[in-house]
Amino acid sequence: MENAIVKVENLSHRYASQWAVRDINFEIRSQGVVGLLGSNGAGKSTTMNIICGVLKQTKGEVFINGISLKDNPVAAKRNIGFMPQKLPLYQDFTVEEYITYCADLRMVEKTQVKKATKDAMERCGVLHFRERLLRNLSGGYQQRVGIAQAIVHNPRFVVLDEPTNGLDPNQIVEVRNLIKEIAQDRSVLLSTHILTEVQATCQEIKMIEEGQMVFSGTLEMFDNYIEPNTLVVSLDTPPVQDELLKLEGVRSIEQLAPSRFRIGYDGDKKTAQRIAETSVNSNWGLMELIIEKSSLDAVFARLSRKNTK
Numbered sequence: 322m323e324n325a326i327v328k329v330e331n332l333s334h335r336y337a338s339q340w341a342v343r344d345i346n347f348e349i350r351s352q353g354v355v356g357l358l359g360s361n362g363a364g365k366s367t368t369m370n371i372i373c374g375v376l377k378q379t380k381g382e383v384f385i386n387g388i389s390l391k392d393n394p395v396a397a398k399r400n401i402g403f404m405p406q407k408l409p410l411y412q413d414f415t416v417e418e419y420i421t422y423c424a425d426l427r428m429v430e431k432t433q434v435k436k437a438t439k440d441a442m443e444r445c446g447v448l449h450f451r452e453r454l455l456r457n458l459s460g461g462y463q464q465r466v467g468i469a470q471a472i473v474h475n476p477r478f479v480v481l482d483e484p485t486n487g488l489d490p491n492q493i494v495e496v497r498n499l500i501k502e503i504a505q506d507r508s509v510l511l512s513t514h515i516l517t518e519v520q521a522t523c524q525e526i527k528m529i530e531e532g533q534m535v536f537s538g539t540l541e542m543f544d545n546y547i548e549p550n551t552l553v554v555s556l557d558t559p560p561v562q563d564e565l566l567k568l569e570g571v572r573s574i575e576q577l578a579p580s581r582f583r584i585g586y587d588g589d590k591k592t593a594q595r596i597a598e599t600s601v602n603s604n605w606g607l608m609e610l611i612i613e614k615s616s617l618d619a620v621f622a623r624l625s626r627k628n629t630k
């Protein structure tokens with residue numbers, strides 16, 4: 322992949338007697354949001370912890386911006402920002418004190434700390450709360466501070482672990498917009514269980530099950546993972562159902578309304594075309610033909626089972 326900021330090669334990790342991650346390979350491009358999906362215990366946190374340099378892998382290599390995390394962890398970590406699921410916020414710090422402290426931890430040059438802190442607070446919309454104690458911020462603003470600490474050293478790659486957990490619907494929209502905004506000039510890896518979150522924010526998806534990669538591709542590819550095999554037609558003057566069933570490739574008919582039908586078919590595009598053509602040629606008054614897609618939940622369920630079969 323051109324412009325890959327993260328390269329993971331043959332990554333495996335074993336806790337005591339159990340392998341949590343087995344031979345994972347992937348790359349992440351240098352811009353946009355990538356969703357990391359998987360069931361509970363699939364190996365997401367293990368993978369993220371290794372990529373962030375918090376956990377040392379049993380086997381394999383991770384390169385951040387071309388730098389080996391194993392051989393050169395300090396240099397590699399300069400390119401990484403991390404917001405863990407449980408924010409390590411010191412509740413008695415003000416927002417500014419906390420972000421300044423994080424800038425120091427991230428080895429921002431002394432002369433640049435003030436500017437970096439202000440920029441991160443501004444970007445994450447917490448500058449007006451700079452003097453407020455963290456304990457007095459709402460959940461949504463605490464998440465913003467969590468994102469600000471992850472970008473204060475201007476890393477090229479940011480990992481966010483379930484960033485909208487516990488937020489109300491308005492806060493969720495705001496934090497998702499912030500994530501998209503910060504991903505305009507860097508890459509963000511987002512771990513989440515919420516599929517609508519993936520739909521709203523991610524361009525790409527990686528899915529792990531039982532420690533192995535079961536899907537890697539665009540949101541559109543994920544969406545189309547299960548071939549459609551039902552379509553809905555509205556016919557102004559429908560024929561008797563047997564006529565529809567006689568069409569080649571048609572397997573079932575379900576009447577949804579007097580002139581609306583769900584047709585189960587063999588998944589072949591030609592069958593859908595044939596239904597449209599026959600409807601027109603036979604004067605059935607075709608008003609609508611929609612090929613039904615599987616929901617993201619159905620795709621997730623199919624991929625989750627893939628590894629356990």
Ligand SMILES: Nc1ncnc2c1ncn2[C@@H]1O[C@H](COP(=O)(O)OP(=O)(O)OP(=O)(O)O)[C@@H](O)[C@H]1O
Pocket residue numbers: 336337339340341359360361362363364365366367368
């Ligand atoms: N410190 C540990 N010691 C032993 N086993 C562990 C440890 N941490 C995780 N595991 C096991 O490794 C596997 C992968 O766990 P991991 O936490 O990476 O999954 P996950 O996809 O992040 O799950 P969740 O969504 O529930 O956080 C699981 O079987 C888990 O029980």
